[in-house]
Amino acid sequence: MLEIKNLRATVGGQEILRGINLTIGAGEVHGIMGPNGSGKSTLAHVLSGRENYQVTDGAILYDGKNLLEMSPEERARDGIFLAFQYPVEIPGVSTTYFLKAALNAIRKHQGLEELDAMEFLALIKEKMKLVEMDQALLNRPLNEGFSGGEKKRNEILQMAVLDPKLAILDETDSGLDIDALRIVAGGVNALRQKDRAMIVITHYQRLLNYIVPDYIHVLYDGRIVKSGSKELALELEVKGYDWIKAEAAAAQ
Amino acid sequence: MVNSPGHQFLSAFERFQQKSVTTPEWLRDVRRAAIDSFVQLGLPTTRHEDWRYTSIEPITSTDFAVANGEAKLLRAEDLDGPSFIDPAYNRIVFVNGVFCPQFSSIRELPAGVQVKNLSAVLANDEANLRPLLTQDSASREQAFVALNTAFAAEGAFISIPKSLALGEPIHLVFCSFGSGNPIMSHPRNLIVCEAGSQAQIVESYIGLGDQPTLTNVVTEVVGGAGSVIDYYRLQNESSSGYLIAALEADISRDCSFTAHSVTLKGSLIRNDIHVVLDGEGAECVLNGLYLLDGKQHVDNHTEIEHAKPHTTSRELYKGILSGAAHAVFNGKILVHKDAQKTDARQTNKNLLLSEQAVVNTKPQLEIHADDVKCSHGSTIGQLDKDALFYLRSRGLDAAEAQSLLSYAFASDLVGRIRIAPLRARLDDYLLTKFRRSQG
Numbered sequence: 001m002l003e004i005k006n007l008r009a010t011v012g013g014q015e016i017l018r019g020i021n022l023t024i025g026a027g028e029v030h031g032i033m034g035p036n037g038s039g040k041s042t043l044a045h046v047l048s049g050r051e052n053y054q055v056t057d058g059a060i061l062y063d064g065k066n067l068l069e070m071s072p073e074e075r076a077r078d079g080i081f082l083a084f085q086y087p088v089e090i091p092g093v094s095t096t097y098f099l100k101a102a103l104n105a106i107r108k109h110q111g112l113e114e115l116d117a118m119e120f121l122a123l124i125k126e127k128m129k130l131v132e133m134d135q136a137l138l139n140r141p142l143n144e145g146f147s148g149g150e151k152k153r154n155e156i157l158q159m160a161v162l163d164p165k166l167a168i169l170d171e172t173d174s175g176l177d178i179d180a181l182r183i184v185a186g187g188v189n190a191l192r193q194k195d196r197a198m199i200v201i202t203h204y205q206r207l208l209n210y211i212v213p214d215y216i217h218v219l220y221d222g223r224i225v226k227s228g229s230k231e232l233a234l235e236l237e238v239k240g241y242d243w244i245k246a247e248a249a250a251a252q
Numbered sequence: 253m254v255n256s257p258g259h260q261f262l263s264a265f266e267r268f269q270q271k272s273v274t275t276p277e278w279l280r281d282v283r284r285a286a287i288d289s290f291v292q293l294g295l296p297t298t299r300h301e302d303w304r305y306t307s308i309e310p311i312t313s314t315d316f317a318v319a320n321g322e323a324k325l326l327r328a329e330d331l332d333g334p335s336f337i338d339p340a341y342n343r344i345v346f347v348n349g350v351f352c353p354q355f356s357s358i359r360e361l362p363a364g365v366q367v368k369n370l371s372a373v374l375a376n377d378e379a380n381l382r383p384l385l386t387q388d389s390a391s392r393e394q395a396f397v398a399l400n401t402a403f404a405a406e407g408a409f410i411s412i413p414k415s416l417a418l419g420e421p422i423h424l425v426f427c428s429f430g431s432g433n434p435i436m437s438h439p440r441n442l443i444v445c446e447a448g449s450q451a452q453i454v455e456s457y458i459g460l461g462d463q464p465t466l467t468n469v470v471t472e473v474v475g476g477a478g479s480v481i482d483y484y485r486l487q488n489e490s491s492s493g494y495l496i497a498a499l500e501a502d503i504s505r506d507c508s509f510t511a512h513s514v515t516l517k518g519s520l521i522r523n524d525i526h527v528v529l530d531g532e533g534a535e536c537v538l539n540g541l542y543l544l545d546g547k548q549h550v551d552n553h554t555e556i557e558h559a560k561p562h563t564t565s566r567e568l569y570k571g572i573l574s575g576a577a578h579a580v581f582n583g584k585i586l587v588h589k590d591a592q593k594t595d596a597r598q599t600n601k602n603l604l605l606s607e608q609a610v611v612n613t614k615p616q617l618e619i620h621a622d623d624v625k626c627s628h629g630s631t632i633g634q635l636d637k638d639a640l641f642y643l644r645s646r647g648l649d650a651a652e653a654q655s656l657l658s659y660a661f662a663s664d665l666v667g668r669i670r671i672a673p674l675r676a677r678l679d680d681y682l683l684t685k686f687r688r689s690q691g
Binding site: 073090092101102 | 638644645646647648649650652656657661663664
């Protein structure tokens with residue numbers, strides 16, 4: 001589904017990604033861990049098409065298509081979803097209005113009939129249960145005045161409604177207390193299915209207790225320096241990142 | 253002034269006076285004095301501080317004539333859409349400044365409520381009207397107000413008696429119809445809300461036809477003690493329409509006055525709003541929204557005078573500019589020496605959607621009291637890049653994302669409109685406008 005080959009990217013002239021190789025198949029959940037500044041969020045932003053991130057080398061194939069030639073909205077319409085680390089507050093636009101517009105843009109692109117207000121309401125009511133979200137929140141301006149947990153739940157709700165093929169969760173656990181984390185992870189787990197791949201980016205192993213990945217990769221200094229099964233996360237929890245850094249230094 | 257800018261107004265005035273054979277002598281005198289004062293003041297140029305960013309050259313270089321029966325060419329439905337009118341409400345319609353009973357509809361009104369053409373009142377109420385017509389042009393030193401007084405003949409006269417709460421809004425429609433020669437009109441509106449009364453009044457300024465039109469209007473509002481006035485002015489002129497609009501509001505003790513100004517279209521629009529909070533507990537709210545594109549120019553000058561203690565004002569003006577549009581905002585708050593405990597807040601926010609659009613914004617605080625709360629702030633900015641990306645990452649294309657954010661920027665002001673059908677129509681208008689202009 002997704003094939004990243006020797007990806008190099010710079011931000012503001014500084015090289016952050018220095019040759020990433022990663023292949024993700026349908027239905028797989030990949031955890032990406034790494035110390036701060038290793039390039040995790042940059043990878044998420046490059047995948048979603050954010051401006052200001054310059055890809056200098058390498059390629060990304062998504063379902064056989066050249067992802068780097070696609071605009072952010074084309075990626076979204078083709079099934080890529082990024083759950084933001086810092087969801088943006090948008091005063092004056094309710095979650096309901098925004099999400100209906102987004103869903104219909106995607107459905108239109110996919111040749112499906114657009115949902116009317118009633119159909120959309122029914123859909124969103126069903127999906128809200130996944131993240132135990134209050135309906136009053138949905139009529140409020142998007143993310144404005146939401147708590148950290150509410151914002152992250154709103155991201156997962158959007159993911160549930162937009163039904164992506166590839167979901168990228170960028171530090172979805174940051175700033176969440178254990179109850180909120182459980183709710184968010186529960187929502188994500190409910191959305192795991194065999195034709196949907198997920199990339200779960202996190203600094204802490206904690207999230208991966210709840211969302212158990214099929215593979216774990218350790219990103220350090222812009223490269224994947226170690227890959228393994230879910231046990232790797234536990235090892236990192238116990239030993240920290242220093243041994244990874246030492247290994248990486250020795251390899252150079 | 254014979255060959256100087258504005259001479260065309262003088263010759264038009266002489267023709268106008270000659271034709272007004274039935275006009276009472278006192279009114280002819282008032283007009284004559286006003287045109288003298290207009291000559292003395294002279295038309296403003298960009299050398300005047302209050303007109304620094306607004307050149308009226310397009311107006312002074314055009315030879316405008318007064319109306320000449322153009323209304324005959326219009327049908328009632330021509331007016332409905334652009335004026336955002338709700339057919340259910342009472343309305344009084346003027347085309348090029350001339351009252352049009354065929355388009356107006358005044359159904360049964362509660363006892364004592366008057367909604368009529370000013371000319372009917374002018375003919376036989378010198379005692380009350382002479383001071384109202386003369387005080388402003390003299391004290392405000394505004395050439396366009398003087399010019400309006402010189403041509404004062406028609407306009408809306410609304411009077412709400414003591415303690416009466418009017419259930420339905422009254423809609424005033426001023427249509428500028430440029431079908432042949434450039435046409436000017438000088439409507440004079442008078443809205444008197446007696447003590448304890450309550451009213452909602454909507455003024456729509458619309459433009460039809462493709463010839464230049466000039467509407468130079470003066471509206472005076474007298475808010476009696478404890479009255480509640482919800483006043484709207486909707487400006488939707490043609491792309492060759494010029495509008496100079498003055499609003500004078502005199503607000504008494506415990507009166508609450510809210511003015512919503514919505515500017516949607518016009519070539520050159522100047523608004524002068526002057527509110528005097530002239531009694532303890534008086535309060536005014538000024539809401540303004542302007543959406544400009546092309547080469548449109550809008551200049552909003554507001555002045556709130558806190559003349560008495562314990563008076564409150566809230567002002568929020570927001571603008572969205574694209575193309576090579578130009579907006580000016582000048583918000584003055586004047587607090588008199590003994591107006592202690594004044595509470596004034598003013599905000600102007602501008603959203604620029606293009607490189608060529610220009611905004612000049614200036615708050616002006618003049619405070620002579622020492623125990624007051626006054627704040628002001630203004631911003632000029634582009635759409636938030638993070639917000640744009642967020643929307644695009646969910647599947648909205650760049651144009652849709654921009655239109656949704658522009659709509660969102662304006663929506664809190666639309667939300668303040670208390671007349672539900674008007675709010676809904678304006679909401680629809682904004683959604684459509686932003687979709688169309690971006691798509």
